[in-house]
Amino acid sequence: xxxxxxxxxxxxxxxxxxxxxxxxxxxxxxxxxxxxxxxxxxxxxxxxxxxxxxxxxxxxxxxxxxxxxxxxxxxxxxxxxxxxxxxxxxxxxxxxxxxxxxxxxxxxxxxxxxxxxxxxxxxxxxxxxxxxxxxxxxxxxxxxxxxxxxxxxxxxxxxxxxxxxxxxxxxxxxxxxxxxxxxxxxxxxxxxxxxxxxxxxxxxxxxxxxxxxxxxxxxxxxxxxxxxxxxxxxxxxxxxxxxxxxxxxxxxxxxxxxxxxxx
Amino acid sequence: xxxxxxxxxxxxxxxxxxxxxxxxxxxxxxxxxxxxxxxxxxxxxxxxxxxxxxxxxxxxxxxxxxxxxxxxxxxxxxxxxxxxxxxxxxxxxxxxxxxxxxxxxxxxxxxxxxxxxxxxxxxxxxxxxxxxxxxxxxxxxxxxxxxxxxxxxxxxxxxxxxxxxxxxxxxxxxxxxxxxxxxxxxxxxxxxxxxxxxxxxxxxxxxxxxxxxxxxxxxxxxxxxxxxxxxxxxxxxxxxxxxxxxxxxxxxxx
Numbered sequence: 001x002x003x004x005x006x007x008x009x010x011x012x013x014x015x016x017x018x019x020x021x022x023x024x025x026x027x028x029x030x031x032x033x034x035x036x037x038x039x040x041x042x043x044x045x046x047x048x049x050x051x052x053x054x055x056x057x058x059x060x061x062x063x064x065x066x067x068x069x070x071x072x073x074x075x076x077x078x079x080x081x082x083x084x085x086x087x088x089x090x091x092x093x094x095x096x097x098x099x100x101x102x103x104x105x106x107x108x109x110x111x112x113x114x115x116x117x118x119x120x121x122x123x124x125x126x127x128x129x130x131x132x133x134x135x136x137x138x139x140x141x142x143x144x145x146x147x148x149x150x151x152x153x154x155x156x157x158x159x160x161x162x163x164x165x166x167x168x169x170x171x172x173x174x175x176x177x178x179x180x181x182x183x184x185x186x187x188x189x190x191x192x193x194x195x196x197x198x199x200x201x202x203x204x205x206x207x208x209x210x211x212x213x214x215x216x217x218x219x220x221x222x223x224x225x226x227x228x229x230x231x232x233x234x235x236x237x238x239x240x241x242x243x244x245x246x247x248x249x250x251x252x253x254x255x256x257x258x259x260x261x262x263x
Numbered sequence: 264x265x266x267x268x269x270x271x272x273x274x275x276x277x278x279x280x281x282x283x284x285x286x287x288x289x290x291x292x293x294x295x296x297x298x299x300x301x302x303x304x305x306x307x308x309x310x311x312x313x314x315x316x317x318x319x320x321x322x323x324x325x326x327x328x329x330x331x332x333x334x335x336x337x338x339x340x341x342x343x344x345x346x347x348x349x350x351x352x353x354x355x356x357x358x359x360x361x362x363x364x365x366x367x368x369x370x371x372x373x374x375x376x377x378x379x380x381x382x383x384x385x386x387x388x389x390x391x392x393x394x395x396x397x398x399x400x401x402x403x404x405x406x407x408x409x410x411x412x413x414x415x416x417x418x419x420x421x422x423x424x425x426x427x428x429x430x431x432x433x434x435x436x437x438x439x440x441x442x443x444x445x446x447x448x449x450x451x452x453x454x455x456x457x458x459x460x461x462x463x464x465x466x467x468x469x470x471x472x473x474x475x476x477x478x479x480x481x482x483x484x485x486x487x488x489x490x491x492x493x494x495x496x497x498x499x500x501x502x503x504x505x506x507x508x509x510x511x512x513x514x515x516x517x
Contacts, residue, residue, distance in 0.1 A: 153350045156319060160343045161364035161415065171363075175354040255353045256397025 040223045049227035062231055064207040068124060069196040072131025076188050080136040081181065084143025085173070094144075101140055109134035109191070110198045117203050127199040127208075134195035138187035146180025147173055179252045186244050193236055264331060265292035266451055267316075267419065272325035274311060284476035285311040289325070291470055291479060295418075296449040300466035302456055302505060308477020309455045313423050316453060317343050329419060339364065342412030342450075346424040348404040351396040357383060357407045358392040364415035382410035385444055402426075402433040406440065413448060422454045426461070438464050442490060459509070463501045464491050471508045481508055 022042060028034070029041045052058035087094040109130050116126040150173055158172045174181070200210025209228050216224040252258045269292070274285040286308035293299055301309045314320045316327060318337040327334040329341070342364075344350075351360050358379050365375035383389045386406035396404055405425050412420055426434045438461060445452060445465075456462055462469045466485050473480045485501055492498060 151349055153345060153347055154352060156317075157343065157345070157350050157352075157411075158363070158367075159319075159337045160317060160341065161411075162337075162339045162367040163363070167367055171366075172352070175352070178354070251354070255395055257353050 037220055038222055040226065045223050045226045045230070048221075048223040049230060052224070052227060058227070058231060061207055061209050061212050061228065062235060064204075065196055065200065065209040065232075066235065068127045068200070068208070069131055069192050071124075072128045072196065073135050073189060073192045075128070075132045076135035076139050076192065077185060079132075080139025080184070080188070081143050084140040084145075084184070085147050085169075085177075087140070087144045088147035089173075097140075101137060104133075105137040105141075109195045110202070113199050113202045122203050122205050126203045127196060130199040130203070131192040131195045135188035135192040138191055139184045142180045142184025142187065143177065146177030146184070149180065150176035175255075179257050182244070182247060182252060185247075186240075189239060189244070190236075193232075193239075197232060266295040266297075266330060267293040267453075268328040269312075269316075270325050270327070272312070272315060272322045272327060274308075274315060274320060274323045284308075286315075287476035287478050289472075289477070289479055291482065293451060293453070295451050298445055298452045298454065298465055298467045300454045300456055300462035300469045301472060302459060302462045302469055302509070303472030303477070304474060304509065305457060306477075307472040307474040309457075309472055310423055311477065312472075313421055313453065313455050316419075317341060317421050339368065339415055340417050341419045341421055342415070342417040344405070344408045344412050344420070344422045344425045346427050348396075348401050348408075348428065350408055351404055351411070353396050356393050356395055357388060357399065357410075360396070360407055361411045361414045363411065368415060379410070379414055382414045383407070385413070385447065386410045386440065400433075402429055402437055405429065405437065409441070409444065413444070413450070418451060420450045420452045422452065424456055425454075427456070427458070434461070439490070441465065446489070459502050459505045460493060462505065463487075463498055464493055469505060471505065483508070 026042050029036070029039045049058065083093075083097065087097055112133055113126065113130055116129055120126045120129065154172055154176050155168075158168055163172060196208075197210035197213075200208035201214040204211040209232050213225045213228045216222070216228070248258070253260060269289055272289045273287050276283040276285050289308075289312060291299075301312065303309045311320065315322050316334070318334055318341070321335075352363070355363065358376060361379035361382050362375045365378055370378070380389060380392060383392055386409055388403060388406055388410065391399060391403065391407075396407065399407065408425065409420075409422075426437045429437060442465060452465075454462075454465060463485055469483045469485060471480045471483065472478065483501070483504060487495075487497055487501070
Protein backbone atom coordinates (compact mmCIF):
# COMPACT_ATOMS: atom_id res chain seq x y z
CA UNK A 1 0.00 0.00 0.00
CA UNK A 2 1.25 3.50 -0.69
CA UNK A 3 1.96 6.03 2.04
CA UNK A 4 -1.04 8.26 1.29
CA UNK A 5 -3.40 5.27 1.37
CA UNK A 6 -2.12 4.04 4.70
CA UNK A 7 -2.37 7.60 6.06
CA UNK A 8 -6.06 7.85 5.10
CA UNK A 9 -6.68 4.48 6.66
CA UNK A 10 -4.99 5.43 9.92
CA UNK A 11 -7.05 8.65 10.02
CA UNK A 12 -10.19 6.59 9.52
CA UNK A 13 -9.23 4.16 12.30
CA UNK A 14 -8.51 7.09 14.63
CA UNK A 15 -11.89 8.62 13.84
CA UNK A 16 -13.69 5.35 14.64
CA UNK A 17 -12.00 5.17 18.04
CA UNK A 18 -12.89 8.76 18.88
CA UNK A 19 -16.51 8.37 17.76
CA UNK A 20 -16.91 5.25 19.88
CA UNK A 21 -15.57 7.08 22.94
CA UNK A 22 -17.89 10.02 22.24
CA UNK A 23 -20.87 7.69 21.96
CA UNK A 24 -20.11 6.08 25.33
CA UNK A 25 -19.86 9.52 26.91
CA UNK A 26 -23.06 10.74 25.33
CA UNK A 27 -25.03 7.72 26.54
CA UNK A 28 -23.68 8.28 30.06
CA UNK A 29 -24.55 11.98 29.95
CA UNK A 30 -28.11 11.32 28.82
CA UNK A 31 -28.74 8.40 31.17
CA UNK A 32 -29.64 10.75 34.02
CA UNK A 33 -27.36 8.98 36.47
CA UNK A 34 -25.33 12.18 36.98
CA UNK A 35 -26.66 15.72 37.20
CA UNK A 36 -26.61 17.45 33.80
CA UNK A 37 -24.66 20.34 35.29
CA UNK A 38 -21.76 17.99 36.10
CA UNK A 39 -21.90 15.81 32.98
CA UNK A 40 -23.19 18.02 30.17
CA UNK A 41 -24.06 16.43 26.84
CA UNK A 42 -21.68 16.74 23.94
CA UNK A 43 -23.87 19.17 21.98
CA UNK A 44 -23.87 21.47 25.03
CA UNK A 45 -20.07 21.26 25.28
CA UNK A 46 -19.67 21.85 21.54
CA UNK A 47 -21.97 24.84 21.71
CA UNK A 48 -19.94 26.38 24.52
CA UNK A 49 -16.75 25.65 22.60
CA UNK A 50 -18.24 27.25 19.49
CA UNK A 51 -19.33 30.42 21.25
CA UNK A 52 -15.96 30.72 23.04
CA UNK A 53 -14.23 30.33 19.69
CA UNK A 54 -16.51 32.94 18.12
CA UNK A 55 -16.01 35.60 20.79
CA UNK A 56 -12.24 34.94 20.73
CA UNK A 57 -11.82 34.06 24.40
CA UNK A 58 -10.83 30.46 23.70
CA UNK A 59 -8.20 31.54 21.18
CA UNK A 60 -6.76 34.05 23.64
CA UNK A 61 -6.59 31.38 26.34
CA UNK A 62 -4.97 28.94 23.92
CA UNK A 63 -2.54 31.60 22.72
CA UNK A 64 -1.37 32.35 26.25
CA UNK A 65 -0.91 28.67 27.00
CA UNK A 66 1.00 27.93 23.81
CA UNK A 67 3.11 31.05 24.21
CA UNK A 68 4.21 30.06 27.72
CA UNK A 69 4.83 26.50 26.65
CA UNK A 70 6.86 27.41 23.58
CA UNK A 71 8.99 29.87 25.58
CA UNK A 72 9.73 27.30 28.28
CA UNK A 73 10.34 24.53 25.77
CA UNK A 74 12.64 26.66 23.64
CA UNK A 75 14.59 27.62 26.73
CA UNK A 76 14.83 23.95 27.71
CA UNK A 77 16.14 22.99 24.28
CA UNK A 78 18.65 25.83 24.20
CA UNK A 79 20.01 24.82 27.60
CA UNK A 80 19.37 21.07 27.68
CA UNK A 81 20.63 20.07 24.26
CA UNK A 82 24.13 21.59 24.53
CA UNK A 83 24.39 20.50 28.15
CA UNK A 84 23.55 16.87 27.30
CA UNK A 85 26.02 16.89 24.43
CA UNK A 86 28.77 18.43 26.54
CA UNK A 87 28.11 15.88 29.27
CA UNK A 88 28.64 13.11 26.74
CA UNK A 89 31.81 14.66 25.32
CA UNK A 90 33.60 15.84 28.45
CA UNK A 91 33.95 13.74 31.54
CA UNK A 92 34.37 16.79 33.80
CA UNK A 93 31.03 18.23 32.63
CA UNK A 94 29.37 14.86 33.12
CA UNK A 95 30.80 14.45 36.60
CA UNK A 96 29.67 17.90 37.61
CA UNK A 97 26.15 17.89 36.20
CA UNK A 98 25.05 14.27 36.51
CA UNK A 99 24.50 14.45 40.29
CA UNK A 100 22.53 17.68 39.84
CA UNK A 101 20.37 16.08 37.16
CA UNK A 102 19.79 13.02 39.32
CA UNK A 103 18.74 15.12 42.30
CA UNK A 104 16.50 17.62 40.52
CA UNK A 105 14.94 15.42 37.85
CA UNK A 106 12.66 13.37 40.15
CA UNK A 107 11.14 16.52 41.73
CA UNK A 108 7.79 17.13 40.01
CA UNK A 109 7.90 20.48 38.25
CA UNK A 110 4.55 21.46 39.76
CA UNK A 111 6.01 21.15 43.24
CA UNK A 112 8.13 24.17 42.38
CA UNK A 113 5.12 26.36 41.52
CA UNK A 114 4.51 27.73 45.04
CA UNK A 115 8.24 28.41 45.44
CA UNK A 116 8.44 30.15 42.07
CA UNK A 117 5.34 32.21 42.90
CA UNK A 118 7.12 33.53 45.97
CA UNK A 119 10.25 34.27 43.97
CA UNK A 120 8.78 35.55 40.72
CA UNK A 121 5.13 36.34 41.45
CA UNK A 122 2.03 35.21 39.59
CA UNK A 123 2.12 35.20 35.81
CA UNK A 124 4.26 34.37 32.84
CA UNK A 125 7.70 34.20 34.43
CA UNK A 126 6.69 31.56 36.91
CA UNK A 127 4.79 29.49 34.36
CA UNK A 128 7.58 29.63 31.80
CA UNK A 129 10.16 28.64 34.39
CA UNK A 130 8.06 25.68 35.49
CA UNK A 131 7.79 24.55 31.87
CA UNK A 132 11.53 25.02 31.47
CA UNK A 133 12.13 22.91 34.56
CA UNK A 134 9.87 20.13 33.33
CA UNK A 135 11.28 20.02 29.80
CA UNK A 136 15.00 20.36 30.44
CA UNK A 137 15.63 16.93 31.94
CA UNK A 138 14.30 14.76 29.12
CA UNK A 139 16.27 16.97 26.72
CA UNK A 140 19.51 16.59 28.68
CA UNK A 141 19.15 12.85 29.19
CA UNK A 142 18.34 12.08 25.58
CA UNK A 143 21.09 14.28 24.16
CA UNK A 144 23.57 12.74 26.59
CA UNK A 145 22.55 9.19 25.68
CA UNK A 146 22.33 10.00 21.98
CA UNK A 147 25.85 11.30 21.71
CA UNK A 148 27.23 8.36 23.68
CA UNK A 149 25.46 5.95 21.33
CA UNK A 150 26.82 7.44 18.10
CA UNK A 151 28.33 4.59 16.10
CA UNK A 152 32.13 4.71 16.69
CA UNK A 153 32.66 3.68 13.06
CA UNK A 154 31.18 7.02 11.94
CA UNK A 155 33.63 8.83 14.19
CA UNK A 156 36.54 6.79 12.86
CA UNK A 157 35.52 7.25 9.25
CA UNK A 158 34.98 10.97 9.79
CA UNK A 159 38.31 11.29 11.59
CA UNK A 160 40.08 9.48 8.77
CA UNK A 161 38.57 12.03 6.38
CA UNK A 162 39.93 14.90 8.43
CA UNK A 163 36.77 15.91 10.31
CA UNK A 164 37.39 17.62 13.63
CA UNK A 165 36.00 20.31 15.89
CA UNK A 166 32.86 21.98 14.59
CA UNK A 167 32.61 19.86 11.44
CA UNK A 168 32.78 16.67 13.46
CA UNK A 169 30.19 18.05 15.85
CA UNK A 170 27.61 19.41 13.39
CA UNK A 171 28.07 16.97 10.54
CA UNK A 172 28.60 13.71 12.40
CA UNK A 173 27.78 13.81 16.10
CA UNK A 174 24.52 15.77 15.94
CA UNK A 175 22.99 13.85 13.00
CA UNK A 176 24.37 10.61 14.45
CA UNK A 177 22.57 11.32 17.72
CA UNK A 178 19.43 12.64 15.99
CA UNK A 179 17.08 9.73 16.82
CA UNK A 180 17.67 10.42 20.51
CA UNK A 181 17.65 14.19 20.11
CA UNK A 182 14.28 14.13 18.36
CA UNK A 183 12.88 11.78 20.99
CA UNK A 184 14.23 14.18 23.60
CA UNK A 185 12.46 17.17 22.08
CA UNK A 186 9.28 15.12 21.83
CA UNK A 187 9.38 14.07 25.46
CA UNK A 188 10.30 17.59 26.47
CA UNK A 189 7.23 18.85 24.61
CA UNK A 190 4.92 16.39 26.36
CA UNK A 191 6.34 17.25 29.76
CA UNK A 192 6.13 20.97 29.06
CA UNK A 193 2.50 20.74 27.95
CA UNK A 194 1.56 18.91 31.11
CA UNK A 195 3.53 21.47 33.13
CA UNK A 196 2.09 24.57 31.49
CA UNK A 197 -1.52 23.61 32.14
CA UNK A 198 -0.72 22.57 35.68
CA UNK A 199 1.21 25.75 36.39
CA UNK A 200 -1.59 27.90 34.95
CA UNK A 201 -4.06 26.30 37.31
CA UNK A 202 -1.99 27.52 40.22
CA UNK A 203 -0.07 30.52 39.02
CA UNK A 204 -1.78 32.21 36.11
CA UNK A 205 -4.12 35.15 36.38
CA UNK A 206 -6.98 35.76 33.93
CA UNK A 207 -5.65 33.89 30.87
CA UNK A 208 -4.58 30.38 29.82
CA UNK A 209 -6.35 27.06 29.35
CA UNK A 210 -5.28 25.78 32.75
CA UNK A 211 -6.55 28.92 34.40
CA UNK A 212 -9.91 28.83 32.59
CA UNK A 213 -10.52 25.26 33.73
CA UNK A 214 -9.77 26.14 37.30
CA UNK A 215 -11.82 29.31 37.11
CA UNK A 216 -14.83 27.53 35.60
CA UNK A 217 -14.86 25.12 38.52
CA UNK A 218 -15.84 27.98 40.84
CA UNK A 219 -19.02 28.52 38.83
CA UNK A 220 -19.74 24.88 38.09
CA UNK A 221 -19.28 25.57 34.35
CA UNK A 222 -18.47 21.97 33.45
CA UNK A 223 -19.12 22.67 29.77
CA UNK A 224 -16.39 25.34 29.76
CA UNK A 225 -14.01 22.94 31.51
CA UNK A 226 -14.67 20.15 29.03
CA UNK A 227 -14.43 22.51 26.05
CA UNK A 228 -11.04 23.71 27.31
CA UNK A 229 -9.86 20.14 27.83
CA UNK A 230 -10.86 19.38 24.25
CA UNK A 231 -8.79 22.33 23.04
CA UNK A 232 -5.80 21.17 25.11
CA UNK A 233 -6.11 17.73 23.56
CA UNK A 234 -6.33 19.15 20.05
CA UNK A 235 -3.27 21.37 20.48
CA UNK A 236 -1.24 18.48 21.87
CA UNK A 237 -2.36 16.23 19.06
CA UNK A 238 -1.49 18.82 16.44
CA UNK A 239 2.01 19.35 17.81
CA UNK A 240 2.63 15.65 18.24
CA UNK A 241 1.42 14.64 14.79
CA UNK A 242 2.18 17.65 12.63
CA UNK A 243 5.34 19.08 14.14
CA UNK A 244 7.09 16.00 15.44
CA UNK A 245 5.61 13.61 12.90
CA UNK A 246 6.88 15.74 10.01
CA UNK A 247 10.22 16.28 11.70
CA UNK A 248 10.67 12.53 11.98
CA UNK A 249 9.58 11.86 8.44
CA UNK A 250 11.97 14.50 7.10
CA UNK A 251 14.96 13.19 9.03
CA UNK A 252 15.48 9.92 10.82
CA UNK A 253 12.72 7.99 9.01
CA UNK A 254 14.00 9.21 5.65
CA UNK A 255 17.55 8.25 6.61
CA UNK A 256 16.50 4.79 7.80
CA UNK A 257 17.87 5.46 11.29
CA UNK A 258 14.48 4.43 12.64
CA UNK A 259 11.87 2.43 10.79
CA UNK A 260 8.12 2.77 10.49
CA UNK A 261 6.18 -0.06 12.15
CA UNK A 262 5.59 -2.92 9.73
CA UNK A 263 1.84 -3.21 10.14
CA UNK B 264 62.77 4.46 -1.43
CA UNK B 265 59.68 2.38 -0.72
CA UNK B 266 56.41 4.29 -0.28
CA UNK B 267 55.41 2.49 2.90
CA UNK B 268 57.79 1.10 5.47
CA UNK B 269 56.60 -0.90 8.45
CA UNK B 270 59.52 -1.24 10.83
CA UNK B 271 59.49 -3.59 13.78
CA UNK B 272 55.96 -2.61 14.77
CA UNK B 273 54.84 -4.06 18.09
CA UNK B 274 51.66 -3.45 20.05
CA UNK B 275 50.51 -5.05 23.29
CA UNK B 276 46.93 -4.59 24.49
CA UNK B 277 46.38 -3.89 28.16
CA UNK B 278 43.19 -5.66 29.17
CA UNK B 279 41.66 -6.20 32.61
CA UNK B 280 42.90 -9.81 32.46
CA UNK B 281 46.46 -8.86 31.63
CA UNK B 282 48.55 -8.04 28.60
CA UNK B 283 47.44 -9.48 25.26
CA UNK B 284 49.93 -9.31 22.43
CA UNK B 285 48.45 -7.71 19.29
CA UNK B 286 51.36 -7.69 16.85
CA UNK B 287 55.08 -8.24 17.39
CA UNK B 288 58.03 -7.20 15.29
CA UNK B 289 56.15 -6.72 12.03
CA UNK B 290 58.35 -5.64 9.12
CA UNK B 291 57.58 -5.08 5.48
CA UNK B 292 57.90 -2.43 2.81
CA UNK B 293 55.77 -1.49 -0.19
CA UNK B 294 56.32 0.29 -3.45
CA UNK B 295 53.85 2.88 -4.72
CA UNK B 296 50.89 1.42 -6.63
CA UNK B 297 51.44 -2.01 -5.13
CA UNK B 298 48.46 -4.12 -4.04
CA UNK B 299 49.35 -5.92 -0.84
CA UNK B 300 47.12 -8.43 0.91
CA UNK B 301 47.59 -9.40 4.53
CA UNK B 302 46.14 -12.84 5.26
CA UNK B 303 46.00 -14.72 8.50
CA UNK B 304 43.58 -16.50 10.82
CA UNK B 305 41.48 -14.44 13.18
CA UNK B 306 43.48 -13.21 16.14
CA UNK B 307 46.73 -12.89 14.17
CA UNK B 308 46.72 -9.12 14.56
CA UNK B 309 46.01 -8.18 10.95
CA UNK B 310 43.24 -5.73 11.86
CA UNK B 311 45.41 -4.36 14.68
CA UNK B 312 48.13 -3.74 12.12
CA UNK B 313 45.69 -2.00 9.80
CA UNK B 314 44.43 0.18 12.66
CA UNK B 315 48.03 1.18 13.38
CA UNK B 316 48.52 2.00 9.71
CA UNK B 317 45.31 4.05 9.80
CA UNK B 318 46.52 5.91 12.86
CA UNK B 319 43.66 4.76 15.11
CA UNK B 320 46.21 3.00 17.32
CA UNK B 321 49.76 4.03 18.16
CA UNK B 322 52.33 1.22 18.13
CA UNK B 323 54.06 0.40 21.39
CA UNK B 324 57.36 0.36 19.56
CA UNK B 325 58.58 0.50 15.99
CA UNK B 326 57.30 2.91 13.39
CA UNK B 327 55.44 3.24 10.13
CA UNK B 328 56.59 5.63 7.44
CA UNK B 329 54.47 6.67 4.50
CA UNK B 330 56.28 8.62 1.82
CA UNK B 331 59.22 8.95 4.21
CA UNK B 332 57.12 10.57 6.97
CA UNK B 333 56.37 8.79 10.23
CA UNK B 334 52.66 8.11 10.83
CA UNK B 335 51.46 9.86 13.99
CA UNK B 336 47.68 9.70 13.69
CA UNK B 337 44.87 9.85 11.19
CA UNK B 338 45.52 11.66 7.96
CA UNK B 339 44.13 12.42 4.55
CA UNK B 340 47.03 10.53 2.94
CA UNK B 341 45.14 7.32 3.78
CA UNK B 342 41.63 6.26 2.79
CA UNK B 343 39.92 3.59 4.87
CA UNK B 344 37.21 1.05 4.10
CA UNK B 345 35.84 -1.05 6.94
CA UNK B 346 34.02 -4.37 6.88
CA UNK B 347 30.83 -3.05 8.47
CA UNK B 348 28.23 -1.59 6.08
CA UNK B 349 27.25 0.80 8.87
CA UNK B 350 30.39 2.85 8.17
CA UNK B 351 28.41 5.09 5.78
CA UNK B 352 26.62 8.10 7.25
CA UNK B 353 22.91 7.21 7.04
CA UNK B 354 21.90 10.91 6.99
CA UNK B 355 23.83 11.57 3.80
CA UNK B 356 23.07 10.38 0.30
CA UNK B 357 25.62 8.24 -1.53
CA UNK B 358 26.92 11.44 -3.13
CA UNK B 359 26.98 13.25 0.21
CA UNK B 360 28.95 10.41 1.76
CA UNK B 361 31.50 10.37 -1.04
CA UNK B 362 31.87 14.16 -0.91
CA UNK B 363 32.46 14.23 2.86
CA UNK B 364 36.26 14.12 2.78
CA UNK B 365 36.37 16.84 0.13
CA UNK B 366 33.99 18.94 2.21
CA UNK B 367 36.38 18.62 5.16
CA UNK B 368 39.18 19.78 2.88
CA UNK B 369 37.13 22.90 2.13
CA UNK B 370 36.56 22.21 -1.56
CA UNK B 371 33.58 24.20 -2.96
CA UNK B 372 30.28 22.37 -3.30
CA UNK B 373 30.00 22.23 -7.07
CA UNK B 374 33.54 20.99 -7.45
CA UNK B 375 33.35 18.36 -4.74
CA UNK B 376 30.07 17.02 -6.07
CA UNK B 377 31.59 16.71 -9.53
CA UNK B 378 34.53 14.77 -8.09
CA UNK B 379 32.23 12.62 -5.96
CA UNK B 380 30.09 11.85 -9.00
CA UNK B 381 33.23 10.78 -10.86
CA UNK B 382 34.11 8.41 -8.01
CA UNK B 383 30.59 6.97 -8.00
CA UNK B 384 30.95 6.37 -11.74
CA UNK B 385 34.17 4.49 -11.03
CA UNK B 386 32.27 2.05 -8.79
CA UNK B 387 29.29 2.05 -11.20
CA UNK B 388 26.84 3.72 -8.83
CA UNK B 389 26.26 7.07 -10.55
CA UNK B 390 22.55 6.23 -10.86
CA UNK B 391 22.28 5.94 -7.07
CA UNK B 392 23.98 9.24 -6.22
CA UNK B 393 20.84 10.60 -4.53
CA UNK B 394 19.96 7.38 -2.65
CA UNK B 395 20.36 7.09 1.09
CA UNK B 396 22.52 4.17 2.28
CA UNK B 397 19.58 2.25 3.75
CA UNK B 398 18.10 1.95 0.26
CA UNK B 399 21.28 0.33 -1.08
CA UNK B 400 22.30 -3.32 -0.88
CA UNK B 401 25.33 -4.37 1.16
CA UNK B 402 27.53 -4.60 -1.93
CA UNK B 403 26.44 -1.19 -3.12
CA UNK B 404 27.10 0.31 0.30
CA UNK B 405 30.64 -1.09 0.24
CA UNK B 406 31.15 0.38 -3.22
CA UNK B 407 30.05 3.79 -1.88
CA UNK B 408 32.53 3.30 0.97
CA UNK B 409 35.32 2.61 -1.54
CA UNK B 410 34.37 5.67 -3.59
CA UNK B 411 34.28 7.72 -0.39
CA UNK B 412 37.77 6.57 0.61
CA UNK B 413 39.15 7.36 -2.85
CA UNK B 414 37.40 10.70 -3.36
CA UNK B 415 39.90 12.91 -1.53
CA UNK B 416 42.70 11.20 -3.43
CA UNK B 417 44.73 9.60 -0.64
CA UNK B 418 48.04 8.00 -1.56
CA UNK B 419 47.15 4.77 0.21
CA UNK B 420 43.91 2.81 0.47
CA UNK B 421 43.50 0.65 3.60
CA UNK B 422 40.82 -2.02 3.44
CA UNK B 423 39.75 -4.21 6.36
CA UNK B 424 37.93 -7.27 4.99
CA UNK B 425 35.53 -5.01 3.07
CA UNK B 426 33.70 -7.88 1.36
CA UNK B 427 33.67 -10.42 4.20
CA UNK B 428 30.03 -9.75 5.08
CA UNK B 429 28.78 -10.16 1.48
CA UNK B 430 27.38 -13.28 -0.14
CA UNK B 431 29.80 -15.28 -2.33
CA UNK B 432 28.45 -14.10 -5.70
CA UNK B 433 28.46 -10.43 -4.75
CA UNK B 434 31.93 -10.86 -3.28
CA UNK B 435 33.29 -12.20 -6.60
CA UNK B 436 31.71 -9.30 -8.42
CA UNK B 437 33.16 -6.81 -5.95
CA UNK B 438 36.63 -8.31 -6.26
CA UNK B 439 36.52 -7.87 -10.03
CA UNK B 440 35.30 -4.31 -9.60
CA UNK B 441 38.04 -3.52 -7.08
CA UNK B 442 40.70 -4.99 -9.41
CA UNK B 443 39.35 -2.69 -12.12
CA UNK B 444 39.28 0.36 -9.83
CA UNK B 445 42.85 -0.38 -8.77
CA UNK B 446 43.99 -0.70 -12.40
CA UNK B 447 42.46 2.71 -13.15
CA UNK B 448 43.59 4.58 -10.03
CA UNK B 449 46.90 2.79 -9.33
CA UNK B 450 46.55 3.41 -5.62
CA UNK B 451 48.80 1.72 -3.11
CA UNK B 452 46.43 -0.74 -1.41
CA UNK B 453 46.77 -2.67 1.81
CA UNK B 454 43.96 -5.18 2.00
CA UNK B 455 43.31 -7.37 5.04
CA UNK B 456 41.47 -10.65 4.50
CA UNK B 457 41.22 -14.20 5.78
CA UNK B 458 40.13 -15.39 2.33
CA UNK B 459 43.03 -16.98 0.46
CA UNK B 460 41.36 -16.98 -2.97
CA UNK B 461 40.57 -13.29 -2.58
CA UNK B 462 44.22 -12.56 -1.78
CA UNK B 463 45.46 -14.48 -4.85
CA UNK B 464 42.91 -12.74 -7.05
CA UNK B 465 43.75 -9.20 -5.91
CA UNK B 466 47.32 -9.00 -4.65
CA UNK B 467 50.73 -8.36 -6.15
CA UNK B 468 52.12 -9.69 -2.93
CA UNK B 469 50.63 -11.51 0.05
CA UNK B 470 51.90 -11.13 3.61
CA UNK B 471 51.03 -14.22 5.68
CA UNK B 472 50.68 -13.58 9.40
CA UNK B 473 50.74 -16.03 12.32
CA UNK B 474 48.96 -15.51 15.63
CA UNK B 475 50.33 -15.60 19.22
CA UNK B 476 52.04 -13.24 18.78
CA UNK B 477 50.92 -11.69 15.52
CA UNK B 478 53.92 -11.54 13.27
CA UNK B 479 54.84 -11.95 9.60
CA UNK B 480 55.48 -15.57 8.73
CA UNK B 481 56.28 -15.22 5.09
CA UNK B 482 55.57 -13.19 1.97
CA UNK B 483 54.41 -14.61 -1.34
CA UNK B 484 54.62 -12.69 -4.61
CA UNK B 485 51.71 -13.51 -6.93
CA UNK B 486 53.19 -13.65 -10.41
CA UNK B 487 49.94 -14.02 -12.34
CA UNK B 488 48.86 -11.83 -15.25
CA UNK B 489 45.72 -9.73 -14.77
CA UNK B 490 42.83 -10.14 -15.07
CA UNK B 491 43.24 -13.38 -13.19
CA UNK B 492 41.31 -16.56 -13.75
CA UNK B 493 40.40 -18.14 -10.40
CA UNK B 494 39.98 -21.52 -12.11
CA UNK B 495 43.42 -21.68 -13.70
CA UNK B 496 45.95 -24.23 -12.44
CA UNK B 497 48.46 -21.52 -11.48
CA UNK B 498 45.82 -19.68 -9.48
CA UNK B 499 45.01 -22.83 -7.53
CA UNK B 500 48.74 -23.49 -7.00
CA UNK B 501 49.09 -20.11 -5.30
CA UNK B 502 46.02 -20.79 -3.22
CA UNK B 503 47.52 -24.11 -2.11
CA UNK B 504 50.81 -22.48 -1.26
CA UNK B 505 49.11 -19.86 0.93
CA UNK B 506 46.91 -22.47 2.58
CA UNK B 507 49.96 -24.55 3.33
CA UNK B 508 51.61 -21.63 5.13
CA UNK B 509 48.41 -21.04 7.06
CA UNK B 510 47.81 -24.67 8.06
CA UNK B 511 51.45 -25.15 9.08
CA UNK B 512 51.12 -22.34 11.54
CA UNK B 513 47.81 -23.65 12.86
CA UNK B 514 49.46 -27.03 13.43
CA UNK B 515 52.31 -25.37 15.33
CA UNK B 516 49.90 -23.32 17.38
CA UNK B 517 47.88 -26.40 18.30
